[in-house]
Amino acid sequence: MATVKNWQIGREMEYPFPGSRPRRQFAAVFDLNKCIGCQTCTMACKTTWTVGKGQEYMLWNNVETKPYGGYPLGWDVTRLERLGPQTWEGDRYTGKTLFEAAPAGEPMVKRLPEELDWAHPNAGEDEAAGTLDRGAYFTMPVHGMWSFYLPRICMHCTYPACVAACPRQAIYKRPEDGIVLVDQSRCRGYRECVQACPYGKVLYNPVLRISQKCIGCFPAVEQGTQPRCVTTCIGKIRLMGFLSPPDQARADRPMDFLVHARKVALPLYPQFGLEGNIYYIPPVNVPRGFLRQMFGPGTDGAIETYLRGKDDPELLGLLHLFGDAKEILESFRAFPATGEAAGYDGKGREIVRVPVKEPDYLRPFYDAARQVYRHNIT
């Protein structure tokens, strides 16, 4: 075991390999307040990558309904149960990560999902949980239930469990962009990675008898394009970019701004210890205890920052750049004076410019030219 720095848990931790951060790290932010569970991302990924033999039930991108959904079934609760109750002290995780809780003879805590756990990708869909203890979020009509959609892809972790678990070292993290890949020619289908990934994001292909996972749309990323699940999102909830470690963060870079500067986007189950690189803006109408377990101690601050977003031109501007360009935005800038925000490529060239507030158009109730009445006149 080596000692590595995991900033998401505010301390060093044990990992089977010495720390070696990539030159750039693939990352993305998903705004859970905007996801409507339409599965367009799922279908975009599916039709692009997993329409082969043995991939019939394989989803590299999935959207599940929390609290009851899960693909594979119970990927989160079973892992939390296996890890047992753990503790945070402020921003520092004082419990054990999955690596630190490893039993003898294993690099980490593992669990192999059962065959049928992969057969219900939309289990629990649209099923709500109980009421909030502080009363219903909506007051009209009486609507005391809560649920939210959780879209998921491979986290392209800084400390991947799959890499740690592969006895053949057939899984690797690319130094150029941090994307984690299973070498399809060296994999022998042992499924140690399938057991190791706590997010359930390495899947076994029973026809090819090897394991497969999200490839971060690397052929697109290599050409400066965001992945399919990001560019096809009709709710514009996703933004992909490159994330710096906290000490090298630059506030004009979209990922750094959301994750490090505003801390409005949070890691998923940071206590697992993998330093995953898909970040979530937590849903504001879900009980905080549930969210804190899921996103860690930054939850309350992230929600406060998000709710104040209308008074934060930079945050508001960047949130409006989600889903507005297929190119990867290397930097962004807000223009409060003109009410616009713009994104730039690596050479500082403007890729996209959007209004933060849509202009108002007032139209007459009766259009004499077309001889029609308009119901929607603004």
Place this chain on the structure above:
Amino acid sequence: MRARRLPLALLALIFALGLAAAEAQQAALQVPFVKIAIPVDPGWTGWKAAPAVQVPLMPQAVAQPWNLTPSIKQLRVQAVHNGTWIAFRISWKDATKNAVMYTDSFRDAVALMVPVGKAAPIIMGGPGERVLILHWKADWQEDIDTTFQDIAQLYPNAWQDWYPFVAGEPPYDITAWTNPEARRYLTGWVLGNPRSQPDKRTAVEEQIAEGFSTLTTTERQSAVGKGVYADGAWHVVIARPFAAGDPNDPAWRPGRSAPVAFAAWDGGAREIGARKAISDWITLKLGAVGR
């Protein structure tokens, strides 16, 4: 490189197991010369007369992940040679035949290992100390005995309307995936991964290694074999030419001695890869070529 420190207790355990294995080790295996085409069938009547040794197995406990209580305790091993080929017949008790793999199930397997040079560490060789490994797999045997385990075999009730770029009718047997655009989705197949090949020629994969994590399929595949499951036991023959014109040919030849070691996996106990039972080196005494 992977940094792994073995606890002292574990080293003591490995040492103790090693000693136990050494004490229990049988006399060397006599490998008689037979003047016939090499027998690949475990049911060959001549096996009844061939000398046998019981080879005790111990857990692999050096490289993670390990299983300290593997279910296969010993193998019964026989071997014969015909001057150019050597064949091993390996038998062990296994309550369940595991020959098909789903996400949560694993297959039975057995392997033998021979140093390419004079000797090599038991831990799958070491840097510069290469070993040749002949690995028989129950799922490959199933592919050969029945048909390739495609979706229609794995999930008889499954129905898929359509796969892109694939012509024909459901269930779109994998052999119908002739369009290169379609084949791109079959990564392991197009990249030549032996596991993913629909057209298995042999149930034995020939490989080399120079220590854990280095197992590599050789370009030239010379080994053949056949496994039969009957009455709660596997009987597997693994055969290979002594010399196949391959740089990885071991230094074994008729009339001499050579070391060999074994490993076995019980798929029903989720044993695969490093989770296995292994033997110590045993000595093959290869009979001289007779008339």
